[in-house]
Amino acid sequence: MNNAQPLLDIKGLTVQFPSPSGWLTVVDNVSFSVGRNDIVCVVGESGSGKSVTTQAAVGLVQPKGGRVTAGSVMFDGQELIGASNRTLNRIRGDAIGFIFQEPMSSLNPAYTVGEQIAEVVRRHRGASRADAWKQAVAALDRVHIASAATRAHAYPHQFSGGMRQRVMIAMAIACKPKLLIADEPTTALDVTIQARILEVLKELQQELGMSVLFITHDLGVVADIARSVVVMYGAQVVEFAPSDQLFAAPRHPYTAGLLEAMPQVALERGHDPIAIPGTVAQAHAWPKGCRFNPRCVHRQDGPCTTQPIELIADGQGLVRCALAGELRLGLERRA
Amino acid sequence: MTEPCLRVSDLHVMYDLGSSGFARRKRLHAVNGASFEIAPGETMGLVGESGSGKSTIGLSIMRLIEPWSGKVTLGGTDVTGVSRKDVRTLRRRMQMVFQDPYSSLNPSMTVSQLLEEPLIIHRDLPKAERMKMIGEMLESVGLHAGYAVRYPHEFSGGQRQRIAIARAMILHPELVVLDEPVSALDVSTQSQILNLLKAIQAKSGTAFLLVAHDLAVVRLMSPNVAVMYLGEIVEAGPSGRVYDAPAHPYSAALISAIPFPDPERQRNATRIILRGDLPSPLNPPSGCRFRTRCPFAMAICATEAPPSVPVEGGGTAACHLHAHGPKLGGHSILPFIAQKMGAA
Numbered sequence: 001m002n003n004a005q006p007l008l009d010i011k012g013l014t015v016q017f018p019s020p021s022g023w024l025t026v027v028d029n030v031s032f033s034v035g036r037n038d039i040v041c042v043v044g045e046s047g048s049g050k051s052v053t054t055q056a057a058v059g060l061v062q063p064k065g066g067r068v069t070a071g072s073v074m075f076d077g078q079e080l081i082g083a084s085n086r087t088l089n090r091i092r093g094d095a096i097g098f099i100f101q102e103p104m105s106s107l108n109p110a111y112t113v114g115e116q117i118a119e120v121v122r123r124h125r126g127a128s129r130a131d132a133w134k135q136a137v138a139a140l141d142r143v144h145i146a147s148a149a150t151r152a153h154a155y156p157h158q159f160s161g162g163m164r165q166r167v168m169i170a171m172a173i174a175c176k177p178k179l180l181i182a183d184e185p186t187t188a189l190d191v192t193i194q195a196r197i198l199e200v201l202k203e204l205q206q207e208l209g210m211s212v213l214f215i216t217h218d219l220g221v222v223a224d225i226a227r228s229v230v231v232m233y234g235a236q237v238v239e240f241a242p243s244d245q246l247f248a249a250p251r252h253p254y255t256a257g258l259l260e261a262m263p264q265v266a267l268e269r270g271h272d273p274i275a276i277p278g279t280v281a282q283a284h285a286w287p288k289g290c291r292f293n294p295r296c297v298h299r300q301d302g303p304c305t306t307q308p309i310e311l312i313a314d315g316q317g318l319v320r321c322a323l324a325g326e327l328r329l330g331l332e333r334r335a
Numbered sequence: 336m337t338e339p340c341l342r343v344s345d346l347h348v349m350y351d352l353g354s355s356g357f358a359r360r361k362r363l364h365a366v367n368g369a370s371f372e373i374a375p376g377e378t379m380g381l382v383g384e385s386g387s388g389k390s391t392i393g394l395s396i397m398r399l400i401e402p403w404s405g406k407v408t409l410g411g412t413d414v415t416g417v418s419r420k421d422v423r424t425l426r427r428r429m430q431m432v433f434q435d436p437y438s439s440l441n442p443s444m445t446v447s448q449l450l451e452e453p454l455i456i457h458r459d460l461p462k463a464e465r466m467k468m469i470g471e472m473l474e475s476v477g478l479h480a481g482y483a484v485r486y487p488h489e490f491s492g493g494q495r496q497r498i499a500i501a502r503a504m505i506l507h508p509e510l511v512v513l514d515e516p517v518s519a520l521d522v523s524t525q526s527q528i529l530n531l532l533k534a535i536q537a538k539s540g541t542a543f544l545l546v547a548h549d550l551a552v553v554r555l556m557s558p559n560v561a562v563m564y565l566g567e568i569v570e571a572g573p574s575g576r577v578y579d580a581p582a583h584p585y586s587a588a589l590i591s592a593i594p595f596p597d598p599e600r601q602r603n604a605t606r607i608i609l610r611g612d613l614p615s616p617l618n619p620p621s622g623c624r625f626r627t628r629c630p631f632a633m634a635i636c637a638t639e640a641p642p643s644v645p646v647e648g649g650g651t652a653a654c655h656l657h658a659h660g661p662k663l664g665g666h667s668i669l670p671f672i673a674q675k676m677g678a679a
Contacts, residue, residue, distance in 0.1 A: 020554055045522055046521055083656055142625060146611075160612045160613055161385070162612060162613075163612055190384035190587055191550065191589060191592040192384065192589060192592045192608075192609045193384070194589075195592040195594075195606055195608060197610055217521070218522075219593050219596040220593065220594030221597045222596070222597055223594060223597055223598045224594045224603045243598045244599070247597055247598055257523065258522055258523060261522060261526040262522075262528070262596055263551035263552050263555040264551045264596060265596060267555055270528075272526075272555075273526035273529060273530065274526070275524075275527040275529075275530055275587070276524075276525070276526075280523065281489045310612070
């Protein structure tokens with residue numbers, strides 16, 4: 001195994017979905033990578049393309065009518081774009097585990113949680129029934145379900161929301177994946193439950209030596225869990241940076257704006273949150289030039305409004321901003 | 336003291352779950368004796384996990400759910416005592432904004448019709464006057480008056496929530512119950528709506544009951560807050576005091592779980608992680624309802640319900656730790672927790 005290579009390397013990924021007015025580009029030339037033993041967060045609002053990016057990476061947009069028009073996704077030395085369904089089915093649920101926002105709809109109400117986890121192990125690992133069951137119980141134990149051997153016989157409806165999400169995590173890690181993709185896994189949960197889930201995820205990441213690709217809209221959660229952060233806006237990556245750099249000195253006005261808009265930050269600084277004006281850009285009408293320019297307080301006519309903006313290196317990260325060299329965004333936050 | 340805008344005294348709400356087979360008739364005690372007041376023009380926040388009963392309180396104040404017992408008064412008028420028919424006239428004085436602006440606005444009505452409906456029902460005004468009010472209301476929630484002819488589906492989530500707020504505010508109510516008003520919105524639009532609500536309140540003097548699970552949002556909006564757990568208010572008081580010096584272990588755990596957007600701070604934060612899960616409200620624990628998840632539970636917690644004690648700096652907390660064990664005597668629980676966690 002070549003450890004210098006990232007575990008997941010997404011390059012120039014472009015995804016389109018049909019609309020009444022033709023194909024819309026909902027993921028536009030997205031590139032980022034997830035290292036081994038890494039935790040990367042993708043942040044963005046609805047319509048930013050954050051979920052579609054990861055779905056496309058593992059071949060899950062075609063069944064929904066979407067298409068990948070360009071790009072490459074290398075996972076552990078293997079190209080996933082264009083890979084056969086057989087290959088993808090082998091990888092998904094095995095080397096790549098998934099957790100989603102709504103655990104109830106991802107669990108089958110007619111089977112016990114133990115049966116459902118054991119089924120995954122049997123399918124991917126060819127384990128015997130007895131062995132698969134043992135591994136299912138071990139997985140439940142790993143996510144701190146008390147008396148796992150007994151609770152494995154329970155049905156999903158007998159668990160609370162927070163426990164169901166831990167059951168989903170148990171299922172996702174039962175085959176000891178190299179990569180865990182978690183799409184807004186704590187969004188529907190309360191803060192104390194969320195704190196618990198984040199703790200479990202960080203613990204598992206260490207124990208199993210896996211990498212986590214975590215999709216969220218909550219920068220508080222990002223600060224808690226991420227090593228690197230991908231910020232998406234209008235189907236594009238607008239900033240990709242190590243977590244410490246991103247929070248201390250955001251390079252993109254959108255990232256800085258999201259931070260300023262957070263109630264926690266406003267409270268700390270003793271004033272009202274500074275809202276980002278306007279509404280989120282839509283795929284059928286991307287603004288010309290920088291897609292964030294109609295909402296940007298730093299906008300300059302010309303540099304920001306005529307040409308598409310390229311992603312350029314800045315500090316230890318990448319940023320897509322025409323004014324990246326001039327703006328000093330994080331400084332007033334730190335003062 | 337002036338009459339509060341809203342006074343809730345010993346409110347109980349039961350959900351009748353019916354009976355199955357030979358089983359006894361089941362009732363879920365969703366709200367177990369809640370009492371609080373909101374001053375005119377002020378905001379009180381109601382926080383708690385899902386299933387804590389916070390939304391139920393909002394709905395029963397509006398009489399959208401019938402309270403089982405207890406009393407609710409709005410500016411001195413008895414809300415719980417009036418007939419269902421008279422509740423309708425009371426709704427002119429109290430309104431509600433719901434979480435999901437996609438399902439709370441009738442999709443077949445234009446914005447103008449949506450805003451006109453409450454005026455037609457409650458006010459006797461000529462059409463021209465109504466239209467003038469609608470135009471002014473739209474402007475004050477930051478929407479162009481020309482949007483009045485459009486339908487809800489033509490708007491984004493944040494704009495729809497502006498419409499819902501306009502509809503609630505158009506009768507100049509004394510109280511608006513805001514049930515998770517921003518949790519369905521995008522992060523960048525959430526703060527627009529929060530700032531709008533603050534501005535509207537400053538102008539209109541309407542009191543808000545803000546029901547939300549986002550603790551930072553509640554602190555930002557509300558000078559006073561009540562924390563709920565399994566149908567009971569476990570702590571209440573001025574927000575600054577409750578957030579900075581909580582006196583109940585559950586409030587302390589909730590507040591310590593708010594993630595702050597600073598990685599270094601998150602790494603060094605001491606978080607009180609609650610073990611176990613929320614017990615079923617159908618079968619709440621004896622004594623203190625929080626004791627099954629409380630890291631500091633004592634023998635007395637299983638036998639006696641904790642009384643509400645006054646807390647230094649304002650408000651109350653219902654926890655045995657104040658009179659027993661470490662005998663906190665109405666002080667912040669944080670030094671005790673730090674000591675316990677340091678020892679562990």
